[in-house]
Every structure is written in structure tokens, then in C-alpha cells.
Amino acid sequence: MTVMHDGARLFVASYLVQKTELDRVWRCGFHALLWLNGGQAALQCDGEHFDVHPPSLICLSPGQVYRWSAADKAARATLIGFEADLFTAGRAQSGLLDVQLLHDLPLFQPEGGAILAADKNAGNLDSLFIMCRQRYQQLSERQGSKSWRVLPSEHESVLLAYLHVILVEAASLAPVQEQPRPxxxxxxxxxxxxxxxxxxxxxxxxxxxxxxxxxxxxxxxxxxxxxxxxxxxxxxxxxxxxxxxxxxxxxxxxxxxxxxxxxxxxxxxxxxxxxxxxxxxxxxxxxxxxxxxxxxxxxxx
Structure with a gap:
């Protein structure tokens, strides 16, 4: 099971799917956004098969079991994982996300999980994921000889700002409702x-x-x-x-x-x-x- 390490509430990782992740089974212990821009890949999530064509944004919810079952050499994924309490705990603190603004994101639906085609704002999302990854590398700290990095709590607000904008962009990818929602x-x-x-x-x-x-x-x-x-x-x-x-x-x-x-x-x-x-x-x-x-x-x- 993939979980946060050492009290972290948010992390960012980037990898070549074919080289490091193919056929590895993961179980989400957090909410996750997977950005695929370039290459072709296939994903299995909770037993369902999805052909993922870039640019695509994949939303995963806690508890879901997934694996990349196929990918070409160009398929690279960037993963942002985050805990639910970023949206609720300590709401008086600065930098925490606005839940109401993000209600329509598929990530928040009870069933969880969605693959969103991102053609119309691929450039914005690609730039945001790149900047988010770069800032995470700058602000996070490697844990001794361990392979993972942890973002100190005093730097959370910086990454939360990027995550906020990414989620707003993601919400705009959802199909337009036929009837306006109250x-x-x-x-x-x-x-x-x-x-x-x-x-x-x-x-x-x-x-x-x-x-x-x-x-x-x-x-x-x-x-x-x-x-x-x-x-x-x-x-x-x-x-x-x-x-x-x-x-x-x-x-x-x-x-x-x-x-x-x-x-x-x-x-x-x-x-x-x-x-x-x-x-x-x-x-x-x-x-x-x-x-x-x-x-x-x-x-x-």
C-alpha cells in the first residue's frame, strides 16, 4: 500500500512508466492526481481496464487498487498525492484549499476515480505539474538514506497553491451539466x-x-x-x-x-x-x- 511517510500530507513524484512502474500493484492510501502527457499507456483500476491517451489526468481515491499494465517508452507520469485533511483540518490557517470551489471534481464523488481527457488545457496543466514537481524537489528533504522525500510542514502552503490551481483546472475538464446545479x-x-x-x-x-x-x-x-x-x-x-x-x-x-x-x-x-x-x-x-x-x-x- 502506498502511504505518506513521516507525517507528510502531500508529495510529488515523476517516473517513466515502462521503466519503473509496469505491472507493479499499488493501493492508494491517499487522494492522487496522475498526469500523463506523452506516450501511450494502459491502466487497470479496481479490475477495470483503461487505455490512457495523453494528455490525460487520472484521479484516484483512497483504497483503490491500480497498476499500469502497458506503456510505451515515452509514457511518463507525474503523481501528486495528498491527504484529505488538507481540505478540512485547521481551516483558519492560511493556504488550505477551498472545498466548496472543488465540489465538482470527480475526485470528490463517492465512487472515486476518473480519467479526464485534458486536450483543451493540456499546456496549462503540463506547466503546473512541472512547476509543482520542481518546487517539491527544492523544498522537500531526503530522509537520510531512504529513497523518499518529505515536505516540511512550513513549506506546505507553497505546494498547496500549485495543487489548488491544478484542481481548479481539473474541475473545468468535467462534462458540462445540462442543468445548472444549485x-x-x-x-x-x-x-x-x-x-x-x-x-x-x-x-x-x-x-x-x-x-x-x-x-x-x-x-x-x-x-x-x-x-x-x-x-x-x-x-x-x-x-x-x-x-x-x-x-x-x-x-x-x-x-x-x-x-x-x-x-x-x-x-x-x-x-x-x-x-x-x-x-x-x-x-x-x-x-x-x-x-x-x-x-x-x-x-x-
């Missing part, structure tokens, strides 16, 4: 912040009260806001996300059912199996067999 309400904003945080920690099976405290509201307030915005309660949403995660682990990895149950914080494999059957009408093994009929099995990360 301005996001307080309920909608709170609901999206809940899903943003809970999506990163769904396997911990934390109670709704935990997220309510994190967002400085009561559990009842959060429940009402999420229900009014999505038509379902936070508890139901959490259960659905946990089921998505169970499907990922059963279908996309070779982990035994017992290990999947443990990873998802169930008390036993039998408890997990009963839960899966209640929600799908199938046993975990049946779900795995059915899903593998249409998906590529990845390694057991």
Missing part, C-alpha cells in the same frame, strides 16, 4: 467532508460519532445532513463502502477469506462470511469466483 448547501458540504474522511478509514469501521466529532457536529446533525444530501444515513454509506472494500480484496487479490476478514476488522471469518451473505446473498468465495470472471486478479497487497 450552490452547495451546508448539508452537502458536510456530507462530502464526511465521505472524504470516512472513505480513507472505512476498514477501521469507526462509528458515525467519531466522524461527527472530527467535523465538529453532533452525530444527529451529521446523520440528518448526510440523509438530506444523499438519501441514506452515514451508517448505510459506511456499510456500502466496506462492501466495496471487501469486493476489492476478494476479487482483486489472492488473500484468503480469513485474512480479508481480519483486515476489515471482523472478529472471525465466519462473522465476515455472514455479513457478506446478508449484503450480497453470496458467500465470500462465491463473490470471488463471480467477480474473477470479469476482472484481472492482482497480487495480495
Amino acid at each position: 450552490a452547495p448547501s451546508t448539508d452537502l458540504r458536510l456530507s462530502r467532508l464526511f465521505r472524504l474522511h470516512a472513505g480513507q478509514r472505512v476498514v477501521e469501521r469507526l462509528p458515525v460519532a467519531y466522524y461527527a466529532e472530527l467535523l465538529h457536529v453532533t452525530p444527529d446533525h451529521l446523520t440528518r445532513a448526510v440523509r438530506r444530501s444523499t438519501g441514506q444515513t452515514p451508517s448505510v454509506w459506511l456499510q456500502k463502502q466496506l462492501l466495496i472494500e471487501a469486493r476489492r480484496r476478494l476479487i482483486l487479490t489472492d488473500q484468503p477469506v480469513e485474512r480479508v476478514a481480519e483486515a476489515l476488522n471482523f472478529g472471525s471469518a465466519s462473522q465476515f462470511s455472514q455479513w457478506v451473505r446478508v449484503h450480497t446473498g453470496q458467500s465470500p468465495r462465491q463473490l470471488r469466483q463471480q467477480g474473477r470472471g470479469k476482472s484481472t486478479v492482482l497480487s495480495g497487497n
Whole structure:
């Protein structure tokens, strides 16, 4: 699983896909923007296959499993990874991102994940990713003999400024809505912040009260806001996300059912199996067999 190191909340990396990343399986522990400008590549994400034609921007959400399955020699990707709390924690601090401005970005949708064709503003995005990478190299620090670099917190605001503009450019790539959408309400904003945080920690099976405290509201307030915005309660949403995660682990990895149950914080494999059957009408093994009929099995990360 790819995660942030040493307390970092944002990082930038650039690599030749064919040389370093081909067929390596990654599991996102953060939100990520992947910029491909030049070359051709193919990406598998949660079992689906995508042919990626440059210039393209790929949005990935926490928990998603992906790998580059093909690429030519010219395919280079630049990755910006960032934590959700950049959008919420310490909102009084300067330099933090404006969540409302970015609501329409596919990255913020409940299902997560999108590949956006970027022809109309490829030049802007390419320049922004290059500048972001350069500034990260200048401001980040190598951790001793380790291979990764960490951005000190005092330099976060500089990279956040670049990320902000990149996300605004990305939001403009989304298809135009046929009907104008109303301005996001307080309920909608709170609901999206809940899903943003809970999506990163769904396997911990934390109670709704935990997220309510994190967002400085009561559990009842959060429940009402999420229900009014999505038509379902936070508890139901959490259960659905946990089921998505169970499907990922059963279908996309070779982990035994017992290990999947443990990873998802169930008390036993039998408890997990009963839960899966209640929600799908199938046993975990049946779900795995059915899903593998249409998906590529990845390694057991």
C-alpha cells in the first residue's frame, strides 16, 4: 500500500512508466492526481481496464487498487498525492484549499476515480505539474538514506497553491451539466467532508460519532445532513463502502477469506462470511469466483 511517510500530507513524484512502474500493484492510501502527457499507456483500476491517451489526468481515491499494465517508452507520469485533511483540518490557517470551489471534481464523488481527457488545457496543466514537481524537489528533504522525500510542514502552503490551481483546472475538464446545479448547501458540504474522511478509514469501521466529532457536529446533525444530501444515513454509506472494500480484496487479490476478514476488522471469518451473505446473498468465495470472471486478479497487497 502506498502511504505518506513521516507525517507528510502531500508529495510529488515523476517516473517513466515502462521503466519503473509496469505491472507493479499499488493501493492508494491517499487522494492522487496522475498526469500523463506523452506516450501511450494502459491502466487497470479496481479490475477495470483503461487505455490512457495523453494528455490525460487520472484521479484516484483512497483504497483503490491500480497498476499500469502497458506503456510505451515515452509514457511518463507525474503523481501528486495528498491527504484529505488538507481540505478540512485547521481551516483558519492560511493556504488550505477551498472545498466548496472543488465540489465538482470527480475526485470528490463517492465512487472515486476518473480519467479526464485534458486536450483543451493540456499546456496549462503540463506547466503546473512541472512547476509543482520542481518546487517539491527544492523544498522537500531526503530522509537520510531512504529513497523518499518529505515536505516540511512550513513549506506546505507553497505546494498547496500549485495543487489548488491544478484542481481548479481539473474541475473545468468535467462534462458540462445540462442543468445548472444549485450552490452547495451546508448539508452537502458536510456530507462530502464526511465521505472524504470516512472513505480513507472505512476498514477501521469507526462509528458515525467519531466522524461527527472530527467535523465538529453532533452525530444527529451529521446523520440528518448526510440523509438530506444523499438519501441514506452515514451508517448505510459506511456499510456500502466496506462492501466495496471487501469486493476489492476478494476479487482483486489472492488473500484468503480469513485474512480479508481480519483486515476489515471482523472478529472471525465466519462473522465476515455472514455479513457478506446478508449484503450480497453470496458467500465470500462465491463473490470471488463471480467477480474473477470479469476482472484481472492482482497480487495480495
